[in-house]
Amino acid sequence: MDQLLFAVSTIVVGVFGCVAYFYFSNILLDRLLPASGPNAGANINKANAIRPWLFVLPALLVLGLYLVYPVFSTFFLSMRDTRGAFIGADNYTWLAGDEKFRESLGNNLLWLVIVPAASTFFGLVAAGLTDRIKWGSIAQSLVFMPMAISFVGASVIWKFIYDYRGENQGEQIGLLNAIVEVFGGSAQTWITVPFWNNLFLMIILIWIQTGFAMVILSAALKGISEETIEAAYLDGATPMQIFFKIKIPQIWGTIAVVWTTITVTVLKVFDIVFAMTNGQWGTQVLANLMYDWMFRGSPDFGRGSAIVMVIMLLVTPVMIWNISNAHKENR
Amino acid sequence: MKNAFYASAAALALTVGMAQADGHLKFAPGEGAFSWDSFEALKSMDLSGEEISILGPWLGPDKELIESVVHYFEDATGADVEYSGSDSFEQQIVIDTEAGSPPNIAIFPQPGLAADLASKGLLAPLPAETADWVRDNYAAGQSWVDLGTYAGKDGADALYGFFYKVDVKSLVWYVPENFEDAGYDVPQSMEELKALTDQIVADGGVPWCIGLGSGGATGWPATDWVEDMMLRINTPQDYDAWTKNELAFDDPKVVAAIEEFGAFARNDAYVSGGAGAVATTDFRDSPQGMFASPPQCYMHRQASFIPTFFPEGTEVGVDADFFYFPAYADKDLGKPVLGAGTVWGVTSDSKGAQAFMEFLKSPIAHEIWMAQKGFLTPHKGVNTEVYTDPTVAKMNDILLNADTFRFDGSDLMPGAIGTGVFWTGMVDYAGGKDAGEVAASIQSTWDSIK
Numbered sequence: 001m002d003q004l005l006f007a008v009s010t011i012v013v014g015v016f017g018c019v020a021y022f023y024f025s026n027i028l029l030d031r032l033l034p035a036s037g038p039n040a041g042a043n044i045n046k047a048n049a050i051r052p053w054l055f056v057l058p059a060l061l062v063l064g065l066y067l068v069y070p071v072f073s074t075f076f077l078s079m080r081d082t083r084g085a086f087i088g089a090d091n092y093t094w095l096a097g098d099e100k101f102r103e104s105l106g107n108n109l110l111w112l113v114i115v116p117a118a119s120t121f122f123g124l125v126a127a128g129l130t131d132r133i134k135w136g137s138i139a140q141s142l143v144f145m146p147m148a149i150s151f152v153g154a155s156v157i158w159k160f161i162y163d164y165r166g167e168n169q170g171e172q173i174g175l176l177n178a179i180v181e182v183f184g185g186s187a188q189t190w191i192t193v194p195f196w197n198n199l200f201l202m203i204i205l206i207w208i209q210t211g212f213a214m215v216i217l218s219a220a221l222k223g224i225s226e227e228t229i230e231a232a233y234l235d236g237a238t239p240m241q242i243f244f245k246i247k248i249p250q251i252w253g254t255i256a257v258v259w260t261t262i263t264v265t266v267l268k269v270f271d272i273v274f275a276m277t278n279g280q281w282g283t284q285v286l287a288n289l290m291y292d293w294m295f296r297g298s299p300d301f302g303r304g305s306a307i308v309m310v311i312m313l314l315v316t317p318v319m320i321w322n323i324s325n326a327h328k329e330n331r
Numbered sequence: 332m333k334n335a336f337y338a339s340a341a342a343l344a345l346t347v348g349m350a351q352a353d354g355h356l357k358f359a360p361g362e363g364a365f366s367w368d369s370f371e372a373l374k375s376m377d378l379s380g381e382e383i384s385i386l387g388p389w390l391g392p393d394k395e396l397i398e399s400v401v402h403y404f405e406d407a408t409g410a411d412v413e414y415s416g417s418d419s420f421e422q423q424i425v426i427d428t429e430a431g432s433p434p435n436i437a438i439f440p441q442p443g444l445a446a447d448l449a450s451k452g453l454l455a456p457l458p459a460e461t462a463d464w465v466r467d468n469y470a471a472g473q474s475w476v477d478l479g480t481y482a483g484k485d486g487a488d489a490l491y492g493f494f495y496k497v498d499v500k501s502l503v504w505y506v507p508e509n510f511e512d513a514g515y516d517v518p519q520s521m522e523e524l525k526a527l528t529d530q531i532v533a534d535g536g537v538p539w540c541i542g543l544g545s546g547g548a549t550g551w552p553a554t555d556w557v558e559d560m561m562l563r564i565n566t567p568q569d570y571d572a573w574t575k576n577e578l579a580f581d582d583p584k585v586v587a588a589i590e591e592f593g594a595f596a597r598n599d600a601y602v603s604g605g606a607g608a609v610a611t612t613d614f615r616d617s618p619q620g621m622f623a624s625p626p627q628c629y630m631h632r633q634a635s636f637i638p639t640f641f642p643e644g645t646e647v648g649v650d651a652d653f654f655y656f657p658a659y660a661d662k663d664l665g666k667p668v669l670g671a672g673t674v675w676g677v678t679s680d681s682k683g684a685q686a687f688m689e690f691l692k693s694p695i696a697h698e699i700w701m702a703q704k705g706f707l708t709p710h711k712g713v714n715t716e717v718y719t720d721p722t723v724a725k726m727n728d729i730l731l732n733a734d735t736f737r738f739d740g741s742d743l744m745p746g747a748i749g750t751g752v753f754w755t756g757m758v759d760y761a762g763g764k765d766a767g768e769v770a771a772s773i774q775s776t777w778d779s780i781k
Contacts, residue, residue, distance in 0.1 A: 281758065282759075300747065
């Protein structure tokens with residue numbers, strides 16, 4: 001009950017506070033720079049220059065508080081040890097020499113190369129195929145469905161697919177092992193196979209992200225002008241040629257946006273690794289390594305923050321490219 | 332169909348009501364061999380209106396057991412105690428304390444973690460007389476005091492942790508019927524145990540069930556194996572030095588202990604499901620193999636708490652029994668026992684929290700759980716007649732009469748090692764990595780946090 005009252009009053013104060021802020025700050029501006037009297041012209045120009053900032057200011061403050069401040073705070077945390085004493089770049093030199101960090105970085109790069117490429121490729125294929133058939137929308141909603149499942153939920157589903165039972169521990173209940181055995185192979189503990197287990201984890205994210213890529217790309221395909229395609233038909237192009245030489249070049253920008261968006265998601269990948277292997281058997285990734293140092297056993301906020309800074313440095317350029325690409329698309 | 336649904340709903344409502352009616356106090360005060368005077372003495376504390384929150388690692392059956400104990404405290408004092416369990420307690424308590432919303436009392440499975448929080452000023456010290464009380468009333472009292480004493484934020488040592496519910500780890504579980512059918516005897520030495528292991532393989536059976544899976548904590552059962560092996564091939568002094576890293580993790584003595592574990596776990600013929608299944612099998616599912624028909628394995632090395640995960644209706648002492656994980660006969664190291672325990676600390680001080688810690692000293696707080704399932708205690712003041720199960724009493728004797736008693740080493744190491752790279756290292760080792768390589772990598776992480 002208390003929480004409810006608190007929430008309601010917060011909403012009321014927030015909403016009316018905003019309205020009051022805009023209303024009164026406007027009045028104040030008009031009072032200080034009146035649109036009459038000797039300097040009316042100059043005042044109007046000045047007021048017009050200030051007014052937008054008045055409206056943007058609250059947003060800027062909130063952004064600063066929730067986005068810029070944490071970045072600096074994390075950066076300063078990353079130069080402290082477990083007891084909060086300043087140790088300069090020690091955490092970063094530790095990072096450079098740490099075996100698990102190098103493993104995580106390597107795995108993250110693998111994820112970065114494979115997942116966006118595969119998701120975009122499968123998404124493009126799905127979009128291209130479903131574009132022209134009658135039951136395409138049904139097929140699309142099926143492909144899109146995994147998008148609605150949380151990463152952890154998806155991991156639980158795939159845990160059953162990769163499940164392994166030892167030789168005398170009863171029948172295999174894992175789908176993958178069941179299939180392998182039908183074809184005469186022998187069951188494997190999939191999530192412990194070095195190197196390949198990374199791929200098995202990536203498949204989960206590809207499974208989730210393909211739907212996203214497909215939806216965006218199929219919208220882009222629909223936006224291609226019919227004239228160019230008809231012209232290509234008349235010139236005797238095969239469907240393959242039309243797809244690769246007419247359609248793809250026209251949606252190149254969208255592909256780049258989809259690719260980079262998935263790339264950003266991949267850089268932050270945590271849930272799937274945490275739920276499937278917790279970084280064991282050589283599948284550690286940066287976000288999970290950060291969680292390990294930050295919260296497991298004796299928490300080391302310094303090292304955790306240092307890893308966070310690395311993740312941020314990796315995400316930022318991709319993010320900038322992604323946003324500028326999206327802008328170009330909209331123009 | 333609808334009627335059947337209503338009927339079962341009604342039946343469910345009835346059983347729930349009943350469970351509440353007589354489940355409140357499991358054993359009627361005044362009856363049985365319990366120390367009821369210690370229960371009556373609690374009534375002098377009036378805590379009505381006090382709310383006490385406790386966060387611990389116990390879930391499922393263990394949660395019901397701790398709650399059955401807590402009910403007596405609530406009944407006697409009028410306080411309102413809320414226990415919540417988490418299977419990622421280690422992370423949860425760190426998040427809660429750092430975020431400034433800790434429970435009143437936390438139940439640490441690892442003293443190392445409690446020591447960490449104490450050093451950051453996140454634990455409240457216990458009253459000064461508690462240390463004397465533990466020294467006088469616990470068997471091997473000084474060791475329990477040492478294990479609960481940490482340096483605070485100001486660097487001064489104080490008692491922060493109180494041990495309640497102790498586990499003996501050096502146990503091998505087996506099904507007596509299976510042993511009888513196959514004509515096997517309980518081994519008295521490590522040499523005999525190894526001979527028995529080979530014998531079982533020769534007879535076409537699988538000797539061991541080993542499972543290291545435990546969610547985010549995967550790997551810990553292997554650290555217990557290694558610690559037990561450390562105590563069986565090296566001196567207790569080496570063991571102590573190892574937990575403090577005065578003996579390097581990649582010292583040949585430690586690598587030898589890891590390889591002793593590997594001799595069992597990395598042999599496809601020795602373990603149920605083959606060596607590949609060891610790391611992925613959940614430790615809670617692992618003992619089930621002993622009860623399968625035909626048995627998937629004959630032996631399972633695990634601590635005293637494991638009967639909680641035996642199939643329902645298993646009677647320890649009849650359907651399942653244990654023997655001491657033996658020491659080498661030709662090494663002069665006595666009969667070492669590895670153990671552990673949960674250490675309780677006050678994370679948010681209040682009158683109620685201190686009163687509850689006081690309650691843990693009373694014999695009744697121990698006896699209620701002793702009379703049920705899987706509870707061992709070094710408390711000398713309890714009436715051991717309340718043990719309903721002679722085998723658990725036998726286990727308590729192992730605890731009280733060990734030549735050497737050593738606390739779980741991984742719990743004594745810094746968190747980043749004991750609950751971090753030691754676990755993952757053992758998973759890597761079980762997966763086929765070289766023991767020396769794994770040990771060296773653990774040592775390098777240890778070097779990095781010094």
